[in-house]
Amino acid sequence: MSANALEKGVVFNIQKYSVHDGPGIRTIVFLKGCPLRCRWCSNPESQRAAPDIAWNHTLCIGCQSCVQVCPQHALSLDSQGLHKDHAHCIGCAACVHICPAAAMFRYGGESCVGDILDDVEKDSLFYARSGGGLTLSGGEPLFQPQFALALLREAQERHIHRAMESCACCPEETFLAAAELLNYLLVDVKSLNAEKHQAFTGQSNERILSNIQKVRQAFPDLKLHLRTPVIPGFNDTEKEIAAIAGFARDVGAHVYELLPYHKMGESKYRFLGKDYPMGDAALDETSFSSLQALAGRILPSSLERRE
Ligand code: SF4
Ligand code: SF4
Structure with a gap:
């Protein structure tokens, strides 16, 4: 090559x-x-330039799996929605892979x-x-x-x-x-x-x-x-x-x-x-x-x- x-x-x-x-x-x-x-x-x-993690609230079932799996403790979910601490997210996509409702997804790879x-x-x-x-x-x-x-x-x-x-x-x-x-x-x-x-x-x-x-x-x-x-x-x-x-x-x-x-x-x-x-x-x-x-x-x- x-x-x-x-x-x-x-x-x-x-x-x-x-x-x-x-x-x-x-x-x-x-x-x-x-x-x-x-x-x-x-x-x-x-x-x-880096990949982005996104969240579709209409699909989310509120199971909190993404919050629990995040190795950076960058996510929290409350009645206002999902909050991401951009400074700490490393883009590992663990939250995307674990989401049972396909509510989390990643733009870019x-x-x-x-x-x-x-x-x-x-x-x-x-x-x-x-x-x-x-x-x-x-x-x-x-x-x-x-x-x-x-x-x-x-x-x-x-x-x-x-x-x-x-x-x-x-x-x-x-x-x-x-x-x-x-x-x-x-x-x-x-x-x-x-x-x-x-x-x-x-x-x-x-x-x-x-x-x-x-x-x-x-x-x-x-x-x-x-x-x-x-x-x-x-x-x-x-x-x-x-x-x-x-x-x-x-x-x-x-x-x-x-x-x-x-x-x-x-x-x-x-x-x-x-x-x-x-x-x-x-x-x-x-x-x-x-x-x-x-x-x-x-x-x-x-x-x-x-x-
Ligand atoms: S991509 Fe990784 S570090 Fe970023 S919010 Fe999801 S699980 Fe946490
Ligand atoms: S894992 Fe998916 S369905 Fe569960 S709270 Fe997170 S975004 Fe919502």
């Missing part, structure tokens, strides 16, 4: 037969860990590149027929840079088409090293307003915008697909979307897409013992349609919408 194939990292999902995240039929490998904390994040289980790509390669026939392949996603795949690069190198060796969904918030040299191994790059551009970006995601947008420009200059033939999640109270205005669409046009994106805000990740916040940061915020469908039309006027040939 090659050194790349032996590289290990933490993955929280492998999704087959996706048709949204790059061309053709794809297998998406979701890596754990992200430098951003977007308030609307629909994958809160992806944010920490360690896997090696060779095993993941053996699984991805099982669908080679679909990739060949559709122009698909592997997509790395997360979290932010480059939050585990060595692991992500090893996955891309090994996929290249196996002649698998390679795409990556990234927030581009990483060191420039890491972003360029990944781009060199890619056939298709998807990046979210959330706002051009640095202060607002910092307030809603926990990070400034400066490095993100710079990395996108650097990649475009270094790899002019790499397919670049920019996307903007339209978030109520954050960027759902003509001013914001016009500015981002202008950036996408000027940087030479092949595709620019608006993604409507959704609340599909809300239950996962509950499982992780967290509050959902967006509350009851909702996206106005009519406003979304007019923002799409606006972006379409700025980039007439490349606008798409994904439901």
Whole structure:
């Protein structure tokens, strides 16, 4: 086995037969860990690099087995729910294994590149027929840079088409090293307003915008697909979307897409013992349609919408 194939990292999902995240039929490998904390994040289980223990109160029968088995005394269960002392949990998953009701579960586990790509390669026939392949996603795949690069190198060796969904918030040299191994790059551009970006995601947008420009200059033939999640109270205005669409046009994106805000990740916040940061915020469908039309006027040939 090659050194790349032996590289290990933490993955929280492998999704087959996706048709949204790059061309053709794809297998998406979701890596754990992200430098951003977007308030609307629909994958809160992806944010920490380490595995997360979660609890579904609707399945729990209150037997206390998890509390008793925990070697770290990190759990307690009372009428308010299950409480976990994050500082003491070592992620051993003893609580998950003992739970008789499948109310405890773990997001994420360690896997090696060779095993993941053996699984991805099982669908080679679909990739060949559709122009698909592997997509790395997360979290932010480059939050585990060595692991992500090893996955891309090994996929290249196996002649698998390679795409990556990234927030581009990483060191420039890491972003360029990944781009060199890619056939298709998807990046979210959330706002051009640095202060607002910092307030809603926990990070400034400066490095993100710079990395996108650097990649475009270094790899002019790499397919670049920019996307903007339209978030109520954050960027759902003509001013914001016009500015981002202008950036996408000027940087030479092949595709620019608006993604409507959704609340599909809300239950996962509950499982992780967290509050959902967006509350009851909702996206106005009519406003979304007019923002799409606006972006379409700025980039007439490349606008798409994904439901
Ligand atoms: S994963 Fe292990 S240490 Fe963490 S709460 Fe469960 S039993 Fe305790
Ligand atoms: S072991 Fe499972 S069912 Fe029993 S208290 Fe813990 S979470 Fe609930």
